[in-house]
Amino acid sequence: MIPSLREVYKEHFRIGAAVSPITIKTQKDLLVSHVNSITAENHMKFEHLQPKEGEFTFEQADEIVHFALSNNMVVRGHTLVWHNQTPPWMFYDREGKVVGKELLFERLKAHISTVIQRYKGKVYCWDVVNEAVADEGNDLLRISRWSEIAGMEFIEKAFLYAREADPNALLFYNDYNESFPEKREKIYKLVKSLLEKHIPVDGIGLQAHWSLTRPTLEEIRLAIERYASLGVQLHITELDISMFEFDDHRNDLIKPTDQMVDKQAERYDQIFSLFKEYSDVIRNVTFWGIADDYTWLDNFPVKQRKNWPFLFDENHQPKPAFWKVCTC
Numbered sequence: 505m506i507p508s509l510r511e512v513y514k515e516h517f518r519i520g521a522a523v524s525p526i527t528i529k530t531q532k533d534l535l536v537s538h539v540n541s542i543t544a545e546n547h548m549k550f551e552h553l554q555p556k557e558g559e560f561t562f563e564q565a566d567e568i569v570h571f572a573l574s575n576n577m578v579v580r581g582h583t584l585v586w587h588n589q590t591p592p593w594m595f596y597d598r599e600g601k602v603v604g605k606e607l608l609f610e611r612l613k614a615h616i617s618t619v620i621q622r623y624k625g626k627v628y629c630w631d632v633v634n635e636a637v638a639d640e641g642n643d644l645l646r647i648s649r650w651s652e653i654a655g656m657e658f659i660e661k662a663f664l665y666a667r668e669a670d671p672n673a674l675l676f677y678n679d680y681n682e683s684f685p686e687k688r689e690k691i692y693k694l695v696k697s698l699l700e701k702h703i704p705v706d707g708i709g710l711q712a713h714w715s716l717t718r719p720t721l722e723e724i725r726l727a728i729e730r731y732a733s734l735g736v737q738l739h740i741t742e743l744d745i746s747m748f749e750f751d752d753h754r755n756d757l758i759k760p761t762d763q764m765v766d767k768q769a770e771r772y773d774q775i776f777s778l779f780k781e782y783s784d785v786i787r788n789v790t791f792w793g794i795a796d797d798y799t800w801l802d803n804f805p806v807k808q809r810k811n812w813p814f815l816f817d818e819n820h821q822p823k824p825a826f827w828k829v830c831t832c
């Protein structure tokens with residue numbers, strides 16, 4: 505008998521998975537057995553929900569929300585403001601000129617209010633702003649249409665509009681490379697400054713797209729402690745452990761070696777033991793998928809390279825990592 509992950513972790517945090525309208529069918533049994541939190545991998549992003557100004561398309565997001573709620577799962581909303589997967593119309597006026605702040609904020613407010621209000625009482629938290637911080641260099645913010653037009657203000661406005669639309673939803677700032685010291689300090693600084701201005705940020709999302717060795721366990725611990733010191737809650741929002749190091753662009757591996765599989769098991773073991781130590785602040789641990797038959801890493805950062813980042817294999821059977829996570 506295979507234990508249920510969400511049962512194993514019920515005293516600690518929710519267990520989640522990112523899904524699509526396809527995987528809620530092809531991976532249904534695993535999802536229903538093991539998770540109690542659902543994130544739409546793509547279908548709540550701006551380009552999916554409002555591809556043309558004023559024309560909202562909610563069907564597929566609704567389908568995902570319905571799947572979650574009818575299986576006693578909560579929904580994490582992902583994501584309202586991002587530099588990717590936002591349709592170009594957002595940034596141009598009717599003459600094709602880049603919009604000014606006023607129009608940008610008007611459109612932002614319309615998007616956030618419409619989306620959040622539709623899912624009021626159904627989506628318990630939102631990644632309001634995703635990946636706004638620069639990976640390198642002295643600038644705090646990444647260069648994007650958002651920051652070019654509105655500096656820091658787009659972040660502040662997004663959280664304010666979100667709070668207004670649903671005062672009960674938890675509002676998150678979400679980012680990747682979150683455990684590396686340089687970026688960690690920038691994310692910390694950003695969220696600290698938002699809180700000092702009374703911008704309603706309830707949590708920080710650590711995407712956790714990690715490899716077999718990086719970030720180190722110590723770096724992860726320090727990131728958790730640093731973010732938690734702001735008094736916000738933490739969610740692990742997009743966990744996957746790639747079989748390849750970040751700079752390894754090989755694409756000739758047909759299946760992982762036993763050594764890689766064991767290393768991944770050990771890594772998952774260490775990571776979940778660490779999460780458990782901090783389960784007073786980490787309230788949700790979501791995988792960016794559920795089983796190795798489908799992962800975005802099959803196409804990123806190397807196109808058409810298979811990867812095996814999860815606890816379940818391509819046939820939905822538990823891997824050594826699963827058993828470690830159940831007993832750590």
Ligand code: XIL
Pocket residue numbers: 545546634680711742800
């Ligand atoms: C990814 C999806 O998994 C892909 O299917 C899509 O093509 C691109 O976006 N950080 C995020 C997620 O916040 O939204 C991204 O999801 C992965 C990186």
